[in-house]
Amino acid sequence: MLGEGILKGMAETAKNFFGSYVSKERMTTVEYPEERIPTIEAARVFPFLVYDGADWEAGLRCVACQICEKECPPKCIYIDKSKDKKPDYVGKQQFYPTRFDIDVSVCMSCQICVEVCPFEAIKMDNEFELATDDRFGGLLYDRKQLARSNEYYHSIHPTEASQVDARLGEEKAKVEAKAKAAAEAAAAKTAASAPPAPPTGGGS
Amino acid sequence: MATSRLFTNLDQIFILLRNWLVDFLPAALRPAAGIVLGVITIVCLFPGLFALTTVFERKGLGRIQNRLGPNRVGPFGFFQPVADGIKSLTKEDIVPFSANAVVHFLAPLSLVVAVFMEFAVLPMGRNMVLVDLNAGLLFFFSMSASTELSVFMAGWSSRNKYSLLGAMRAVAQMISYEVVLLLSSVSVVMIAGSLSLPKIVDAQNSYTGIFPHWYIFTPWGLAGFVMYAIAATAETNRSPFDLPEGESELVAGYHTEYSGFKFALFFLGEYLAMFAISGLGTTLFLGGWSAPFSFLTFIPSWIWFFSKVMLSIFVFIWMRGTLPRLRQDQLMNFAWKFVLPFTLLNLFVTALWRFMGDGWMRWVVCTVILAAAYVLMGRLSMRNEHFGPRRYRYAE
Numbered sequence: 001m002l003g004e005g006i007l008k009g010m011a012e013t014a015k016n017f018f019g020s021y022v023s024k025e026r027m028t029t030v031e032y033p034e035e036r037i038p039t040i041e042a043a044r045v046f047p048f049l050v051y052d053g054a055d056w057e058a059g060l061r062c063v064a065c066q067i068c069e070k071e072c073p074p075k076c077i078y079i080d081k082s083k084d085k086k087p088d089y090v091g092k093q094q095f096y097p098t099r100f101d102i103d104v105s106v107c108m109s110c111q112i113c114v115e116v117c118p119f120e121a122i123k124m125d126n127e128f129e130l131a132t133d134d135r136f137g138g139l140l141y142d143r144k145q146l147a148r149s150n151e152y153y154h155s156i157h158p159t160e161a162s163q164v165d166a167r168l169g170e171e172k173a174k175v176e177a178k179a180k181a182a183a184e185a186a187a188a189k190t191a192a193s194a195p196p197a198p199p200t201g202g203g204s
Numbered sequence: 205m206a207t208s209r210l211f212t213n214l215d216q217i218f219i220l221l222r223n224w225l226v227d228f229l230p231a232a233l234r235p236a237a238g239i240v241l242g243v244i245t246i247v248c249l250f251p252g253l254f255a256l257t258t259v260f261e262r263k264g265l266g267r268i269q270n271r272l273g274p275n276r277v278g279p280f281g282f283f284q285p286v287a288d289g290i291k292s293l294t295k296e297d298i299v300p301f302s303a304n305a306v307v308h309f310l311a312p313l314s315l316v317v318a319v320f321m322e323f324a325v326l327p328m329g330r331n332m333v334l335v336d337l338n339a340g341l342l343f344f345f346s347m348s349a350s351t352e353l354s355v356f357m358a359g360w361s362s363r364n365k366y367s368l369l370g371a372m373r374a375v376a377q378m379i380s381y382e383v384v385l386l387l388s389s390v391s392v393v394m395i396a397g398s399l400s401l402p403k404i405v406d407a408q409n410s411y412t413g414i415f416p417h418w419y420i421f422t423p424w425g426l427a428g429f430v431m432y433a434i435a436a437t438a439e440t441n442r443s444p445f446d447l448p449e450g451e452s453e454l455v456a457g458y459h460t461e462y463s464g465f466k467f468a469l470f471f472l473g474e475y476l477a478m479f480a481i482s483g484l485g486t487t488l489f490l491g492g493w494s495a496p497f498s499f500l501t502f503i504p505s506w507i508w509f510f511s512k513v514m515l516s517i518f519v520f521i522w523m524r525g526t527l528p529r530l531r532q533d534q535l536m537n538f539a540w541k542f543v544l545p546f547t548l549l550n551l552f553v554t555a556l557w558r559f560m561g562d563g564w565m566r567w568v569v570c571t572v573i574l575a576a577a578y579v580l581m582g583r584l585s586m587r588n589e590h591f592g593p594r595r596y597r598y599a600e
Binding site for chain 2: 001003006009012013014020026027028029031
């Protein structure tokens with residue numbers, strides 16, 4: 001009959017109207033500044049630099065290879081390479097960045113820097129409240145502002161961080177094994193080329 | 205005895221207050237001062253009600269859509285209208301370069317003034333009517349018809365195609381539904397025998413047992429009320445008849461080129477028209493300021509009037525939250541092919557009711573005629589309609 005659909009529709013909206021006062025599931029609104037839902041693991045907003053250990057400056061994984069600077073599509077990364085070297089996590093002597101700045105206002109969150117980094121040194125953060133009232137200095141993050149501990153990385157992207165840690169550990173173990181083998185070989189060599197052995201010695 | 209006196213005083217509190225204030229003046233000035241006080245009350249009261257309604261509407265619509273609605277400004281967001289007011293006052297008032305500045309300026313003013321005039325004849329409580337015109341209904345309709353002029357002034361003077369289209373739609377729609385609005389009220393006039401709104405309320409203010417003699421509780425009254433409600437919704441440009449300002453196709457219709465306080469005036473005018481037309485509907489069909497049950501008559505009459513008006517406003521909001529907008533041809537077809545014939549039939553039924561005398565016979569006859577007509581006309585008008593998923597001829 002004419003008008004039936006209107007009545008049905010009115011009943012539906014009335015159900016919504018009264019239901020929204022009694023049932024919590026109906027209301028999907030999250031009142032953001034007061035309430036917030038945890039970000040999902042895959043969330044990414046802006047890159048940060050990972051460091052190991054307690055001291056951010058000593059533990060930075062970045063070796064200033066500048067691959068990310070070159071690959072960055074909007075060219076928002078600025079790196080100055082150091083003159084001297086310092087040991088990295090496996091003990092190899094590496095350069096380190098004396099300056100590592102990222103411009104938040106230019107970054108487009110493409111994650112290419114993360115993908116090209118061979119040292120697992122730059123990762124994506126899920127911190128999204130980046131607004132500032134200083135639009136020049138406040139939007140250019142230096143390496144101190146960008147540095148985050150490995151623990152923090154674990155807390156925001158646990159799966160990915162464990163994989164990265166496993167890979168690094170493997171690499172480190174490999175390097176250590178290699179070093180150990182090299183050391184043993186060297187030891188053997190020194191032993192072999194050692195001054196005249198005792199006559200009864202049967203070589204080892 | 206004392207309590208009944210108290211209730212009478214409470215019922216007449218505004219009249220007593222006015223008389224008390226006016227008595228400070230010399231006798232020659234008293235009638236004029238009384239009118240001025242009434243005008244001031246109306247001019248302050250209804251914009252206040254408008255502010256409240258905007259926030260209730262937004263919250264209600266939110267709830268209908270399972271949202272929260274505004275809740276930031278003040279407790280539960282009730283100071284939102286204050287923020288809106290400040291915003292619209294501080295906004296730049298832009299007049300388009302090629303607009304007719306005088307007409308552009310006059311349009312919102314004449315709209316609001318005309319709408320305020322409508323309240324002059326509405327009885328808002330026992331003895332609470334500013335001017336008891338013996339042709340009050342006619343005055344009301346003449347004022348509400350003049351808002352069409354303001355709408356067209358706004359659309360025409362803006363020199364904007366959206367404004368003009370909106371204004372043309374508005375005028376076409378308002379004139380079509382004005383006919384229905386008038387004819388559906390005529391049946392009330394036929395029964396009450398008067399064009400004076402207080403007299404129409406008095407005619408409904410009696411009880412059988414505990415039930416009132418409101419016109420909505422008669423077959424012709426119910427049909428008339430439904431037609432009146434449809435026409436009133438169209439007349440005030442409310443959803444689902446909000447084509448004149450259809451945001452999706454016309455930006456904002458006739459007030460596209462208005463900003464700042466002039467826009468706020470249009471907004472105010474729209475809501476005031478809603479209050480006025482709800483007030484008239486209340487007066488004509490819902491017994492005006494009379495109580496819904498005889499044992500509730502001790503509650504002041506003005507409380508009843510304003511509760512009924514706010515209830516109608518709630519229904520307006522409810523419909524806005526439910527119904528999608530009509531198409532222009534659907535709107536016109538609905539007005540001229542369904543609502544108008546039905547209203548004309550209702551006039552005939554009202555006459556029948558008047559001349560069949562008391563008894564159950566007229567109830568049966570009138571109900572049967574109206575129900576049969578409703579079903580038949582519904583069938584006929586939906587005969588060629590295809591409901592369900594849309595079929596495309598070429599796009600598939």
